[in-house]
Amino acid sequence: MPQAPFVPVIPAGGAGARLWPLSRRAHPKFLLDLTGSGASLLQQTLARLGPLADRAPIVVTGVEHVEAVTAQVQSPVADAVPAPGTATSAATTDPRARILAEPSPRSSMPAIALAAALVEREEPDAVIGSFAADHLIGDQDAFAGAVTAARRAAELGYLVTLGIEPTRPATGFGYIEQGAAKTLAGSTAADRRGAEAALRAVGARPVARFVEKPDRARAERFLAAGTFSWNAGIFVVRARVLLDELAAQIPGLARGVRDIAAAHGTAEYDDVLERTWPRLTSIAIDHALAEPLAAAGKVALVPADFAWDDVGDFAALARQLREAPAAGTGAGGGPAAGDGRGDVQVLGAADVGALSSTATVYGATDRHIALVGVEGLSIVDTEDVLLVLADERAQELSRLVAGLDEQGLGHLR
Amino acid sequence: MPQAPFVPVIPAGGAGARLWPLSRRAHPKFLLDLTGSGASLLQQTLARLGPLADRAPIVVTGVEHVEAVTAQVQSPVADAVPAPGTATSAATTDPRARILAEPSPRSSMPAIALAAALVEREEPDAVIGSFAADHLIGDQDAFAGAVTAARRAAELGYLVTLGIEPTRPATGFGYIEQGAAKTLAGSTAADRRGAEAALRAVGARPVARFVEKPDRARAERFLAAGTFSWNAGIFVVRARVLLDELAAQIPGLARGVRDIAAAHGTAEYDDVLERTWPRLTSIAIDHALAEPLAAAGKVALVPADFAWDDVGDFAALARQLREAPAAGTGAGGGPAAGDGRGDVQVLGAADVGALSSTATVYGATDRHIALVGVEGLSIVDTEDVLLVLADERAQELSRLVAGLDEQGLGHLR
Structure with missing residues (x-):
């Protein structure tokens, strides 16, 4: 079993323009109940992570959505989420979730890094898991099993992602190619073989590389190869590892979020946030960390075979509704x-x-x-x-x- | 030029279910401005016939639509219709149109026959022309020319229809096949040749038969043959000829409408109408008169090449809007x-x-x-x-x- 406390992080941003007019700027996709389940995608995400969390999940969202997010977190649907048994964070005002407001959209890396910095300040060895607020996942047990494996791989020091078993040559998703021992970091071949064995022992694999959305022919080759997974944008990693690696890649960004986190809970917090946030590099975690760390042999993947979809457009939503009558x-x-x-x-x-x-x-x-x-x-x-x-x-x-x-x-x- | 006075008759019935929800039971197709012209189909029909009429047109409509029809007849759009110069009918309350209420729908023959009976009572030799209230016609001059020819052919004693030059193998319209001298009524071949020459002299032709909506293959053969026209449901005939022929085909129906017409303008009218109308045979003029008279060589056709459409469904309407930008x-x-x-x-x-x-x-x-x-x-x-x-x-x-x-x-x- 994993040893380090686990804190889910949920970046809740993006309007979902390809689901307009269901989604609007003022009422984005993650606030919607797209499947008639009675819960919004955000509420479903929280309900899914609640039983796995050791601390209250952190939702990072635009300042204009804090009110709506707070209402959804506190709604009867969210009440049905089992409260994390050991949630003790003094900083949270609602035990079901902490809500961090972004003064402006800066893509996913600043949002996740800020949450990581808050966690690092409280428990440096804690493992965070970042999950999009607006995806659909079909099998809670398979999901929980994969997250548990990812936490154990993260405790080995890796940036860990879940690789979704592809079921068709989708062109709307990014892909992850599995690697081998030789793609892992390590000063000798024996080191690398040992590292791979340690990953395999917890149910994980080395990652060779991340691939952007392919065209149809390439997607078909990926599917045939059997070594490619869909990239669900899920990242599990120790808070300190994430920030140290980020400091090596984009030092100003890591410093910025650590400065903001240092002010959290103090009277200066809003000032520091307002002053620092606009200067943070606006970049997705894929480009800021996942791709360079994969090239450096520091990314692992847990194969996952639950149904997943980012419900990126109406075609995806129609497919979901058709498959889940x-x-x-x-x-x-x-x-x-x-x-x-x-x-x-x-x-x-x-x-x-x-x-x-x-x-x-x-x-x-x-x-x-x-x-x-x-x-x-x-x-x-x-x-x-x-x-x-x-x-x-x-x-x-x-x-x-x-x-x-x-x-x-x-x-x- | 025609000699007999000309009285347009406009049966305004039929909800137009294939144009729902634009058309509704309470607001049928003929009351709609389907083309953005600023005038309803009924108003366009009246405007088209106004300049050709010697007496106020007669609109026959369901009792539930009398109010709406009256409003449209009296609206500013209808005011733009040139008033018939010689309209003198004492029975009309509105010089622009007389409106007859049908107590219940009985298809087109009773409606047209009732109007014919009213005209016959006032001017037995008058020629009526029956035109649907909800068709579109493209070229006013060509239309007027065809109606004038049809009036002259009607004065020869025929039931006259306009045959629209087909422009495609439409399966949604009925067709009319042109005949020859031998298909005309007449006791000798010389009679028949003479009758045909008289028709040709006024721009008309014998009709061999009416054909119901064909399937695609048949429609293509009709188009290729060059002797078939579209049936626009337009009939021009002396009032007395129509009623005498109807008396031969369906005696009770002719007697019924003549009884009602005899009571028109008297205190008994409503009683006679209410008592007689429900007993009239519910039948379309095509089956009641056009088909049997064609078989008897008593139907003539005026070839017409104006644009015409019955706008029977949304495909037809889309085509109209596309062709008339x-x-x-x-x-x-x-x-x-x-x-x-x-x-x-x-x-x-x-x-x-x-x-x-x-x-x-x-x-x-x-x-x-x-x-x-x-x-x-x-x-x-x-x-x-x-x-x-x-x-x-x-x-x-x-x-x-x-x-x-x-x-x-x-x-x-």
Whole structure:
């Protein structure tokens, strides 16, 4: 079993422009219940991590979302999360989660590093695990097992990621290539073999490299090779290791978050944060740490075979709803399936009548929605915006959303 | 020039279920401005016929639509219709149109026959022309020329129809096959040749037969043959000829409408109407008169090459809007065409943003409508119903609408 206390970190940022108009700037994706489960993605993430945490999870979010995040953390859904048995952090005001406000978006590395710096100040050897606030994960037991293995690998000093077993040649995800003993850090071959054996003993593997989203042909080669996993953006690492490695890569960033953490709990905190934060390098953890550390043989991977999706666009969401029919499907009226309705998923209260249609409908109004002969559409019906989108073009939505401001429609974002 | 006075008759019935939810039971197709012209289909029909009429047109409509029809007839748009110069009918209360109320729908023959009976009572030799209230016609001059020719052929004693030059192998329309001298009524071959020459002299031709909507292969043969026209449901005939022929085919129906007409203008009218109307045979003029008279060599056709459409469903409407860009197109916001918008027609006030989309949008709310990558869709956005329909399945809409009642959604029809 792992020895070091485990503190989940949840960077909750990103509007999710490819899920507009469900997601808006003021009400981003992580605050949404996209699957009709009764809990938002953030609440599901907290519920998933609660039983694994030794300390209250830290949610890092934009200052404009602190109020909404606080409300969701304190809601009855979040109450259902088992409280971490040993949570004792004096700094938290809510035992279910600590919420850190980012004065402005600086990508994921500053957010995670700030949380790591707070943890390091309190318990330098603690292991943090960073998990996106807006992903879906299917199997809690498999997830818990993989996190436990990752904590043990992190205690060996590695930056550890979970590698999701790919089930199709997805082009919307990044990939991780498994390495071998020789790719690990170590001054001799024997050292490296020993390091690999130690990783294997806890259920982990060396990582050779991270790969950006591939095109279709490359994704098919990755799938065929059997040595590539999907990158779910999950990182498990000792707080001190993360900050020391970051100090070697981007010294100012590590120094900045340690300065802010040093002021936490004091009267100067807000001043230090406001002064320091805007000067931190805006960079994703992938580029700041994961890629350079993989090249240096300091990244390990725990193979994980639970269902996972970043629900990055409406095509992904439609797939999720189709594969997990317990979620939102079957709601709505209309002729029964055998009566030529087709394959229509309904999320929300919408009353949907359909003939010969394949579609996913997100109904946020009390309007009746009728579909005839449509194929592969996502339809989002809200009070001020109606979206009709071909799932196969789902990635293009962000371009349309980006154009709203210059059309004087910025209030709809 | 024609000699007999000409009285247009406009049966205004039929909800237009394949244009739901634009058309509703309480607000049927003929009351709608489907093309953004500023005038409803009924108003356009009246405006088209006004300059040709010698007496006020007669609109026959369901009792529940009399109020709405009256309002449209009297609206500023209808005021723009040139008043018939010689309109003198004492029975009319509005010089722009006489409105006859049907107590219940009995298909087109009773409606047209009742109007014919009223005309016959006032001017037995007058020629009536029956025109649907909800069709679109493109070229007023060509239309006027064809009607004038049809009036002259009607004065020869024929039931005359306009045969629209087909421009594609449409499967949604009925067809009319041209005949020759031998198909005309006449006791000798010389009679028949003479009759044909008389028809040709006024620009008309014999009709061999009426054909119901064909399948695609048959429609292609019709188009290739060059002797088939589209049946626009336009009939021009002397009032007395229509009723005498009807008396031979369905005596009770002719007697019934003559009884009602005899009571018109008296205190007994409503009683006679209420008592007689429900007993009239519910039948379309095509089956009651056009088909049997064609078989008897008593139907003539005036070839007409103006643009015509019955706008029977959303596919037809989309085609109309696309071919007549002056109508509703170009409204709405969104990126310009050159910016990847695609081909989006907008009718109504809807503000539409589109990327790579082919669609027709009918916006009756102030919501922003966003389209991404959709092809061949019609989208109707109203306060209580949203319809998304694949144009190639447009005919199936009536099946969905027919199912609303049993789903407890009859109030949406």
